[in-house]
Amino acid sequence: MAFDAYVKREFKQVGTRVARPDGVDKVTGRALYGADMVAPGMLVGRVLRSPHAHARIVSIDTSEAAAMPGVKGIVTGRDFSVPKDEFLADVAVNCLAQDKALYDGHAIAAVAAINATVARDALKKIKVEYEVLPHVTDIDVAAKPDAPVVLEGRALETVPAGMGANVTHRCEFGHGDLEAGFAKADKIVERSFRTAATHQGYIEPHACLASFTTDGRADLWVCTQGHFYFRTLCSEMLGMEASQLKVTASEIGGGFGGKTTVYLEPVALMLSKKTGRPVKMVMTRDEVFRATGPTVSTSIDVKIGMTKDGRITAGWADMRYSGGAFQCLTCEMGAQAAFAAYDLEAVQTVGWNVMTNRPKEAAYRAPGAPQAIYAVESVVDELCQGLGLDPLEVRIKNAAKKGTKASYGPTFDDIGLLATLEAAKKHPHYTAPLAEGQARGLSCGFWFNFGGNTCVTMNVNTDGTVGIAEGNPDIGGSRASISLMAAEELGIPYEKVRTIIADTASLGYADTTDGSRVTFAVGIATINAARDAIRKMCKRAAMLWGIDEDAVEWKDGAAHPAGPNAGKFPPMSLADIAAKSFQTGGPIAGHYEVNADGAGVSFGVHLCDVEVDKETGATKVVRYTVFQDAGKAVHPDYVEGQMQGGAAQGIGWALNEEYIYGADGRLQNPGFLDYRIPVASDLPPIEAVILEIPNPGHPYGVRGVGETSIVPPLAAISNAISRSIGTRLQELPMSPPRVLKAIKGAA
């Protein structure tokens, strides 16, 4: 769309650090999250979960529980018909098991009762007869032909014959002659890596309040990244029309990809339907860990060849991903992203999905990319070490740029990788002397970003203020950036604009808040809704002036005659036009609907300094700097926030976070005490350096920034630790016992 192409301009408000509109509510405790809503006559719902990693459900006897005083309703998988669509069926089966429990924590039944105590007691009275089956939680074991089979018949047509039944997908990307490439190399390094599954770790557990009425309508209040998608999933699972289900997004206490799919919501709706009363369900932290969104666990082989002067001649990777007990295509994203930062003549990546008895994978910030890029960036670093080359110079020498054929196929347009690398090179961090015992690591990162479906309605109020309705839950300040873009385009102060997130009955469809899409795609829709409102306001001004509407132009928040021939009239402000709107044809509103493309890929570079305690194996990150291309930072504070937050999550992934399964197939660490996310005293200040290389696909040049920042920390820290202890680490997390073992092994 030519209309949406980037046009260079001087910004007046975009790029300023205004106060976010939801700030006061959030610092006073007034903001309402998933668990904060109540309804008259509300029941409390609780879920019974499988204690087994893999078991056939022989029978479920709910009679004793149902007879308990205060128990109002019970549901099991039998209350839902399994959708025909395989993807939807998996989502439904994950919400409530059908014939098999597929992982420790898989939901088996749910109770609605007058309070939490009764509901909890009732769960104990539900008798489930299990036939325990052999299980497998390790990806490399699960890939073997003789492994216990998680589900039969799930392999896609992409899987070659002769593979084990748990291998469900294969994909391959790349170009060029690998053999010739490796032949040109002076040094080749081939290594195998493993990364543990990690959890998004949002502090707010999943929560919802469902209310079904006897005439078949329902309301759902829920913490979600995408209430429109939740409506789609829930209405299909409950066999109701979308219009009859109104979903309202609460404030959301973190998601990072983990709140993009349903768990409790269809169950709460069904319980409400059965009992005729509102039902509130809130997960415990234990349930969040056992039954919701971890990432894939992976096992990856990488081989890279390099010349003496640092030119990469060929890159190859074979990456096995496990998305838990269901089909999962995240390996496609990893296999495409692995070598994206490099301009390569010969590259090949192969991705596989392998089923294990683990929870169903949910997206986590750049899903699939951190693991793949960790493995590639580790090998690049080892080559630099081996050849005595500067790792930043090598990345500059091989960097993908405009005109590079990407490892996943297309030719890159304007991308900011080289500028980002140059910024890192110039930054004082890169040349700062290291103290005794410290080492420095760096890594590139990459994510695709996307746009997607978006509606915006912009209402011009008669007092000269503007209300915006959009459909994307605000996960980190997007209401502020949307209001800023509207204010910029309209030419009115930011304070005159209020943006709200509309429920599913009040606005057209909006894709989920994911893919780093909101500031980009809702931004496009907002700017164009403003342009629509401006066209209408110019027309009203033309009517009031008695001139042709083509003779009116909009600048600085007011209609002006377009030239001397249009007539001499003083500018008519938005407020002036709005005040007379009832007399000139009625209320004024701008609208825009789009399925946005052109998001533009995003690159980042992270630098870190670490100190490893050789006695304990504990790593302290002492300095950390993030460099990332934001296209245009609409609200720099929240762009920095995305860069810092992603880095912190990546540091946790690198050093501590992991799903630990016992030999019994049960998750050993389903709590924040044993699944250790970074706390304030674990981290150094994280410096964020924003680069602005305009995205040609957005009118203000915006690129999504939310996901790329989690990608580089894994390798940046691994590279630093490996240099510090003098041996290459090949497994995440680099927890103290693993680092200690590596130190001892090297000695």
Place this chain on the structure above:
Amino acid sequence: MVKVLLWGSLRAHTDGQAEVEVEASTFKEVLDKLAEAYPGLRPQIERGVSMAIDGRIYREAWFTRISPESEVVVMPYMTGG
């Protein structure tokens, strides 16, 4: 005719060709013609694909124009977190 570049594993359904030619002038025509000429691609097309046209990635934009000299790359359907 436009040249369409396929990702590696799709070559199994195009007699090993990484690049195929189809008579198409939009996103949707490319997919329709691919499915017609190479039925083995159908399951993947039904699961969803993205398409990079001159370096810009589109997800569902059926009527996006494609000119004979455009660079067209079929990619898996983009997802995110």
Place this chain on the structure above:
Amino acid sequence: MSVTVSTTVNGDSVDFVCAPDETLLDALRGRLGLTGAKEGCGTGDCGACSVTLNGRLVCSCLVLAVEAEGQEIATVEGMAAGETLHPLQRAFIDHAALQCGICTPGILVAAKALLEKTPDPSDEEVRYWLAGNLCRCTGYDKIVRAVQAAAAEMRRA
């Protein structure tokens, strides 16, 4: 069995009836409608439910509601004086020290308790004091800056 509890919350005398095994967090949220304190874990690991009990910082998920009898509780809802935000609240907005905001009430209560004891903390003291309050969005950088800005403002006042 139920127990009647008489206590003071944010300076107001309140009575509520609760079960003997009910947590203070559940009583604040469910009985008194004060949903500012959040339950992130229920095991004292995340600090989202932080309140003060007679001035001492506690995880309200680890305190029984009946223990509040005759005591003084302070929650995030009591931090602002009418329309005037506490300097910490203002600083958190000005320094973008929150993204999703779910940890913010607990962190504000904890930071206030810190500054009452230690009006001029080092960054390290802030980080160690707040180590019991998990934030998954920010990486803590802007939180530390906001606490220091508020501390400086409070020292000037």
